[in-house]
Amino acid sequence: MFHPPKVRRKSDTGKRISPNTRQPIQRAVGFEVEVKNWKTYRTRPKGHPVMPWHIEREFTKGRYKHHTKDLLFKGRDYELTADCPFAGNSVPEFITIPFEEDFDGLHRANKAFAQIGELVDRMHHEAKIHPETLNRLDEYHAHGSVEAPTAMIDALPKPDFHPQANVGLRLTAVTDLFGLSSEKPITTPVAERLTRIKSLRGQPQRRERRSMAQAREKAERALDKFRYVFTIHEDWTPSEELLNLLAYMLHYIECPMINYHEYPKSFFPIMARTDFFMMYRLLPFEEQDYFSENDGNMFVKLFEMIKHSLPDIGELELDEEFFEEGIRNDQEADNYRLDGLTRKEWIRGVATGKDLLTSRNFPDQNINRELQTMGSWQKYDDLEAGGRAMPILELRRLQFTDNTEDLRAMAVEIFRTIIHLNEKHQPED
Structure with missing residues (x-):
């Protein structure tokens, strides 16, 4: 009690x-995308024990408590992690860095989600994928690998995305965000839905x-x-x-x-x-x-x-x-x-x-x-x-599809919307 x-x-x-x-800390927008329907298996590299990795996340300036993750892949602007081997259900998750609210941040967010989409598509179409396959990605070559357990991933049909966004929003903009989220769902084509901030409506x-x-x-x-x-x-x-x-x-x-x-x-x-x-x-x-x-x-x-x-x-x-x-x-x-x-x-x-x-x-x-x-x-x-x-x-319960291009467009639209709300409520002094 x-x-x-x-x-x-x-x-x-x-x-x-x-x-x-x-x-x-820098005002920024960060994303997390869980990818359901994936099953991960871990093997131990020679001379390396299987150990859970604590992922240090810049957006929190601290450890992500109670969510111990293995780091499977690290790009410039995002990481692919999975629940530690001791978890009952292993769920891969893409975690982006916080993108600054400027043109460079928008460009990097767009690029990161394009690369995430490429990686998701590879995993979806290949029956089994080994870390050596990931080496072909430009980001992996540019920034080097991260010491972590090797992994083999079985791709199942239709990845089930569960995206959410962590945003720094002015307190005075909260009810404006409510207004965007509370509109009735619309059934117009994808492009128009995205321009009308489909992603922020979620599924309330x-x-x-x-x-x-x-x-x-x-x-x-x-x-x-x-x-x-x-x-x-x-x-x-x-x-x-x-x-x-x-x-x-x-x-x-x-x-x-x-x-x-x-x-x-x-x-x-x-x-x-x-x-x-x-x-x-x-x-x-x-x-x-x-x-x-x-x-x-x-x-x-x-x-x-x-x-x-x-x-x-x-x-x-x-x-x-x-x-x-x-x-x-x-x-x-x-x-x-x-x-x-x-x-x-x-x-x-x-x-x-x-x-x-x-x-x-x-x-x-x-x-x-x-x-x-x-x-x-x-x-x-x-x-x-x-x-x-x-x-x-x-922002939880965002709308999602099994299309990686829609996922990228959703992230960009959220980014633009948060910038707009913060600029709209910028104080005069």
Whole structure:
């Protein structure tokens, strides 16, 4: 069961975090593409033991916890990895480096996915492929091999792509991204679908799309009511950061009521990789201070006003559990259920120092792996050259086909879209 941690009061939180105080990393867009229906076998090169490889990923500036991978192939802009030999199901995965948001980054992303497509096609058409076959690729010759176990890959019909993108997006652009993702699916030709940002629609259910489309409206109505009940000062106008954070948190609360999957990451079409407390620290200081007063209860009142702003979310009881159905490691039993965390406790935690929907802040270590990677990049916001912090989001459940050219076009379109959203919301100062 969940036991609320001690609330960190303003007096013991230390210095406030300014977006300019963290070591910047390059603003970028990175991709991960799992390729299902492939089976990998490992043999041991003479004199080399079979060992799992920890893949160091620049986008996280750290190790990818709980996902130990063997490195099968390394190109200039991407790596092909597979689950370690001790995993039950071995899934090959392409992991790209983070591409900078400029023309060179777009060119490299386009080229990398063209090469990934070539490699996928080779594996699809050849019954068996050995690492020596990979040596024919120009990238392999240009940058040399990486010492790793040899591998033999059996290609099965129709590779099943599961792409996702990790993007640094301005907090003020979140509801714009929701708007792109919430449009109804279209059935026009591929080229037109891509120009209309097909890839960002993904495969959300109808209620998810409605939730994303209405999130900003609900937040605006609540803030409009809030201004007449509580005011920071006489001339206060809610910031765009506050409006977008409120909308994002509301969608997070609604998603588990829509989906009843066991795996928590599958709840959220746009998953937060930077935790919500870090996003909260990107609000203007006067708003941070005001909502943190009284143990964050002011922030909870905002969500209570959301509940009464529109009649269609009357079931949103803040005192009920965040995951009403629970989540668990073992689908066949009730072992390690994550339950007891109420929506009110999560909301208050964000305003007072902890995002409780993360493995490091949730006290039950039995479900650590279930929450791992949700909000895991607490200390690694993506920053642009001017030092403005942006949360990192993961676009999940993207549309995909078994066509590698569509996969390349999808990556390029996501890249262009994120650039457009960040430029659109670039602050004037």
